[in-house]
Amino acid sequence: MDTFVQQLVNGLTIGSIYALIALGYTMVYGILRLINFAHGDIYMVGAYAGFILANALGFAASPSIFGFAITLLGSMAIAAALGMAIERFAYRPVRKFSKMTTLITAIGMSLFIEYLFVFIFSGTPKAFPQLLPNEGYTLFGNAKISTSQISIFVISILLMIALQYIIFYTKVGKAMRAVSYNLTSAKLMGINTDFVISFTFALGSALAAAGGVLTAQYNPKIDPLMGIMYGLKAFVAAVLGGIGNIPGAVLGGLLIGAAETLVVGYGGYIGIPSTYRDAVAFAILILVLLIRPAGLLGSNVQEKV
Amino acid sequence: MKRIFLTIGLIVSMLSSFACVQKGGTGTTTSTGDTIKVGVYGDTTGATSSFGQSTKNGIQLAFDEINAAGGVDGKKLEMLFEDDQGTPEKAKTVISKLINQDKVIAVLGEVASSNSLAAAPVAQEAKVPMISPSSTNPKVTEVGDYISRVCFIDPFQGSVMAKFAANTLKAKTAAILGDNSSDYSKGLTQFFEQEFTKLGGKIITKQTYAQKDQDFKAQLTQMRDQKPDVIYVPGYYGEVGIIAKQARELGMNQPLLGGDGWDSPELWKLGGVSLKPAYISNHYSADNPAPEIQNFVKAYQAKFNVAPDSLAALAYDSAKVLADAIKRAGGTDSAKLKDAINATKEFPGVTGKITLDGSRNAVKPAVVLELNPEASKFDFKETIYPEGMTPPTTTTAATNGNTTTNTVSNTNTNSTANTNSTK
Numbered sequence: 251m252d253t254f255v256q257q258l259v260n261g262l263t264i265g266s267i268y269a270l271i272a273l274g275y276t277m278v279y280g281i282l283r284l285i286n287f288a289h290g291d292i293y294m295v296g297a298y299a300g301f302i303l304a305n306a307l308g309f310a311a312s313p314s315i316f317g318f319a320i321t322l323l324g325s326m327a328i329a330a331a332l333g334m335a336i337e338r339f340a341y342r343p344v345r346k347f348s349k350m351t352t353l354i355t356a357i358g359m360s361l362f363i364e365y366l367f368v369f370i371f372s373g374t375p376k377a378f379p380q381l382l383p384n385e386g387y388t389l390f391g392n393a394k395i396s397t398s399q400i401s402i403f404v405i406s407i408l409l410m411i412a413l414q415y416i417i418f419y420t421k422v423g424k425a426m427r428a429v430s431y432n433l434t435s436a437k438l439m440g441i442n443t444d445f446v447i448s449f450t451f452a453l454g455s456a457l458a459a460a461g462g463v464l465t466a467q468y469n470p471k472i473d474p475l476m477g478i479m480y481g482l483k484a485f486v487a488a489v490l491g492g493i494g495n496i497p498g499a500v501l502g503g504l505l506i507g508a509a510e511t512l513v514v515g516y517g518g519y520i521g522i523p524s525t526y527r528d529a530v531a532f533a534i535l536i537l538v539l540l541i542r543p544a545g546l547l548g549s550n551v552q553e554k555v
Numbered sequence: 556m557k558r559i560f561l562t563i564g565l566i567v568s569m570l571s572s573f574a575c576v577q578k579g580g581t582g583t584t585t586s587t588g589d590t591i592k593v594g595v596y597g598d599t600t601g602a603t604s605s606f607g608q609s610t611k612n613g614i615q616l617a618f619d620e621i622n623a624a625g626g627v628d629g630k631k632l633e634m635l636f637e638d639d640q641g642t643p644e645k646a647k648t649v650i651s652k653l654i655n656q657d658k659v660i661a662v663l664g665e666v667a668s669s670n671s672l673a674a675a676p677v678a679q680e681a682k683v684p685m686i687s688p689s690s691t692n693p694k695v696t697e698v699g700d701y702i703s704r705v706c707f708i709d710p711f712q713g714s715v716m717a718k719f720a721a722n723t724l725k726a727k728t729a730a731i732l733g734d735n736s737s738d739y740s741k742g743l744t745q746f747f748e749q750e751f752t753k754l755g756g757k758i759i760t761k762q763t764y765a766q767k768d769q770d771f772k773a774q775l776t777q778m779r780d781q782k783p784d785v786i787y788v789p790g791y792y793g794e795v796g797i798i799a800k801q802a803r804e805l806g807m808n809q810p811l812l813g814g815d816g817w818d819s820p821e822l823w824k825l826g827g828v829s830l831k832p833a834y835i836s837n838h839y840s841a842d843n844p845a846p847e848i849q850n851f852v853k854a855y856q857a858k859f860n861v862a863p864d865s866l867a868a869l870a871y872d873s874a875k876v877l878a879d880a881i882k883r884a885g886g887t888d889s890a891k892l893k894d895a896i897n898a899t900k901e902f903p904g905v906t907g908k909i910t911l912d913g914s915r916n917a918v919k920p921a922v923v924l925e926l927n928p929e930a931s932k933f934d935f936k937e938t939i940y941p942e943g944m945t946p947p948t949t950t951t952a953a954t955n956g957n958t959t960t961n962t963v964s965n966t967n968t969n970s971t972a973n974t975n976s977t978k
Contacts, residue, residue, distance in 0.1 A: 256805070260770070261773070373604055374600070465769065469800075470800070470825060473767075511772075527773070
């Protein structure tokens with residue numbers, strides 16, 4: 251029993267990270283109908299920004315909650331700026347062309363960021379400093395949880411609540427919902443759609459960066475290609491929950507994380523070797539597309555032709 | 556007009572390529588006259604980039620020393636380095652470039668066995684000798700007679716750790732967490748299991764991960780229930796550091812065992828104090844007081860401002876073995892050079908005396924090192940000799956001659972080091 255609880259804790263930890271990244275995918279899709287493939291790389295940039303900040307400001311030497319908070323917020327701000335810049339200089343100029351053009355631009359952007367970072371920092375994995383005093387707590391029996399895992403749960407929940415507040419209780423949130431409903435009409439109603447889109451990218455990127463710093467805190471190894479797999483899994487999570495649907499992204503992330511871990515833990519008993527953990531996420535994607543294309547929480551809207 | 560220029564250009568380039576082919580074919584000295592070009596490839600920007608960096612440094616140091624002493628038969632050695640980013644596909648590309656474009660007379664590399672395995676057929680086909688400094692998977696030199704190595708191989712390395720676990724640590728049960736994407740790790744897993752079982756131990760669970768994975772808690776949690784005495788993690792440093800950290804977070808305090816893939820300065824930053832208790836099998840110990848080792852350590856430290864890991868030491872040895880072979884072959888004719896390399900016997904290297912056996916593998920003892928994360932170094936624990944090789948009575952200090960031939964002359968045991976070891 252404690253093994254099961256332990257596996258669940260492990261799974262939900264990664265799941266929370268997937269959820270944070272999936273939120274960015276889903277928001278951008280909701281507004282632009284664009285899969286922003288560079289999103290996983292923003293998660294990586296967030297981790298690197300945290301790495302540089304923590305070392306430059308000297309938080310790496312002495313773990314403290316203050317240092318961790320500054321690093322987290324700083325890297326979220328940097329990633330938000332980067333997200334806005336990518337939207338402004340890469341996506342906005344091609345937005346008037348077909349969806350396919352933007353999609354291909356996004357793939358190019360993703361590769362560009364990855365190899366720019368390989369060029370600057372080399373592909374050598376870097377060790378992320380310990381920013382929080384790491385301690386283990388026993389839940390019950392043999393099931394343990396560490397400070398970095400607790401911080402992942404607490405911070406991702408706080409960020410999701412904040413996001414929910416922004417979207418449903420602020421003016422800009424209302425504008426976001428309007429743009430996502432219909433971009434052209436929103437524009438005609440006097441909403442500054444360029445600003446709203448920019449803001450969405452900033453929001454999504456900040457969440458991904460938070461995911462990056464939290465993961466790096468948990469698994470202290472960062473490298474320029476770390477965003478590829480996490481990005482893809484988060485994308486699957488977004489599709490699973492129903493792309494464009496915010497609670498769906500969170501649910502999808504948690505489900506994928508848990509499914510993956512349980513496959514490693516118990517797959518052996520039903521003949522699935524632990525090596526298939528990555529395949530599971532994609533098997534889920536295919537099943538969802540076959541059985542319920544709109545995702546778990548997505549509404550089945552008839553496409554206007 | 557344009558077309559004429561194009562035609563002339565094409566003809567000229569064709570002629571020049573013929574010229575090169577001829578040179579390669581007749582196998583005289585290299586085109587540049589007073590330098591000998593040696594290709595080196597390795598990973599300096601990928602996931603195992605500290606391996607490539609150490610290898611490059613080790614070879615550079617050896618070449619500098621050889622050139623400062625007048626070169627090989629009056630010719631300077633020149634290193635042409637190519638980065639393969641740690642992927643087998645790139646390794647194949649860069650070795651083709653080194654051989655076909657740069658016309659190197661020999662190639663030194665790679666560290667990771669999967670990359671060496673991808674590149675070796677290219678060297679074999681072009682009949683250019685390739686010496687791998689540190690790929691330990693047995694399949695590497697099975698590619699052909701132009702491929703050799705200066706390190707021991709995994710059947711021996713895996714059995715060393717199994718012996719250490721069973722005899723020194725008195726372990727009865729072990730768990731294995733292997734890297735499913737590397738030939739190196741798969742080989743070690745297999746040979747550790749064979750030997751450990753033979754010594755009366757039991758492998759209670761085997762789990763795998765893939766390189767670049769970030770989270771290992773699921774596999775570790777599964778192991779925790781079965782309470783193994785030791786955990787064998789035959790992977791590369793990038794993942795091992797995290798595995799150690801996550802194992803300790805789960806309250807697993809068993810000794811972790813590993814191989815030479817752990818040997819990197821980055822390991823300490825990733826794993827920190829979690830890397831204790833832990834032991835690895837390795838090629839040499841920088842603590843060894845033998846003067847040739849200490850001289851190497853000092854020279855390396857002075858040049859690169861970092862302590863040499865075993866990969867640097869092996870790379871240094873591979874370069875010295877190559878230079879020695881060129882001297883014995885009396886030139887760089889590829890067939891003669893290959894024969895000279897394969898006939899290497901009792902070569903006094905930093906990592907021990909190097910003798911290549913019939914399968915072009917070096918037969919050498921291994922050392923077991925204990926990790927000391929507080930000082931970020933590996934402490935010497937014990938030396939384990941291959942079957943049939945008797946420990947020398949004195950240290951290898953200052954024996955440049957062949958005073959100990961009797962100990963190594965009849966050892967074909969490397970690939971079968973674990974066949975007759977029930978004692």
